[in-house]
Amino acid sequence: MKICQVERPLVSTNRIAMMEHKHLQVVIDGSSKLVAVDAVGAKPGDWVICVGSSAAREAAGSKGYPSDLTIVGIIDHWPPPGSETDEAAAGGGADSGEGPAASSGADSAGGEPGADKAGGA
Amino acid sequence: MKICQVERPLVSTNRIAMMEHKHLQVVIDGSSKLVAVDAVGAKPGDWVICVGSSAAREAAGSKGYPSDLTIVGIIDHWPPPGSETDEAAAGGGADSGEGPAASSGADSAGGEPGADKAGGA
Amino acid sequence: MKICQVERPLVSTNRIAMMEHKHLQVVIDGSSKLVAVDAVGAKPGDWVICVGSSAAREAAGSKGYPSDLTIVGIIDHWPPPGSETDEAAAGGGADSGEGPAASSGADSAGGEPGADKAGGA
Amino acid sequence: MKICQVERPLVSTNRIAMMEHKHLQVVIDGSSKLVAVDAVGAKPGDWVICVGSSAAREAAGSKGYPSDLTIVGIIDHWPPPGSETDEAAAGGGADSGEGPAASSGADSAGGEPGADKAGGA
């Protein structure tokens, strides 16, 4: 999965019916811009996990959905606390943004209060 | 999904029967040229959303269609109003073209008059 | 789909049985060389359309065929008449070759005499 | 499959339910960072084999799992003993780490004691 930063929503009025009304986001992947279906409700500045390949389809809402890139998670802390990139405040493409769970200490797989807020597709 | 600009139609008389008579467009992806099946009726200069992977097949018209890149939407405004690229009028590969909905204000997911004009495949 | 130029046939005597006896071509994609199953009968110098991903399999002849790149069409004119590349006679990787339908005028989706000559796989 | 080095775990509290509670790792692939589902229990510094494409889904635990990159094995010795990279102690991206089976001699397909410790997904 790629680590991308959400830049802004993308509006495409004239699109195939199969796309339904799902939200599209412009995301920055290194130095290129891509479009991803947003399955979690991210906002500009969020660092997100984007899945591609055939997995992107079902992650967007159904096996037949026409997506090849879908946002499946918002990263709690990026760049990670204590990493070089974090200290240099470079943080890749656009300005460093931090995900919703901003407390610096407790990074645990179990999650923090308010976990699993991501809506389904 | 990639953000590409349509350059021109591609003519290939000698092609496998599975491709039927669907229109092919040469699109510019950064600095390389690709060929995409056109599922929306784009024209040269349009900025479009192109889906790849297995999703491109069904988006082109049927689960078995032999496409790995399909135009699924025309972007309303590209580059987006107020972005650096917009002000610099650089706009990527070829000349900046703007999609059909040229009014600068109302960018909304709901769409503008004349929405959903994209034909199916 | 990629726009590639056919360089030469590729001979691989020691190959898995699933590949049957289908012809393989070395094709030039920008600056790299790839191998594609030839589903149309192209010759060295031809500019061709190559499909990848899961679509390459069925395009090569059957859903289970082990291909990830298949030549599905020969481009009528490449580079296109009137384009910069055409005037500069650069034409990418190897020497510019032109597809079978060499008349410069009538580029139409409907095709020219002798259309749909591509055999199936 | 790619040869990557595990950098650290990735925490994403706000993620789609389909991802369940599987562990994610940030891995270094050359000069870029990716996120992979960990199906073997790797630790930071391990050199691992990562599978992508549709294979990543089932390797992560089920046919429908939304992964496009899954760690499927830990490499016994990387860089391999006696290779240039090994002597130069360059070893790619981050510091060279060696997989669990650190004895320098017996590289055999049959495995060493403690083989097949990888749990399923």
Next chain:
Amino acid sequence: MKICQVERPLVSTNRIAMMEHKHLQVVIDGSSKLVAVDAVGAKPGDWVICVGSSAAREAAGSKGYPSDLTIVGIIDHWPPPGSETDEAAAGGGADSGEGPAASSGADSAGGEPGADKAGGA
């Protein structure tokens, strides 16, 4: 399909059960190293054809096999006789190796004696 050169076998003792005991090879693709399942029995120095995408799975032995890159053929002559690369003896990544059928003349699709020696997976 990619044209790669086999560098050496890869040993990974700690790997998911789905991978069974199939042989893995480190292959050189241009300037990067990848891991491929070996379905033909190649040896270091061989120039091989590697298939990716969903085709790699069945080519490795079964529809569900977790591979995204599988060696499906050994190239008879690489670089091809008479090509620039052949005369310059550059031959890409590592030293130029030639496939099993070393006679310079008879390159034919029909194959040479001892054809189809590749075992199934």
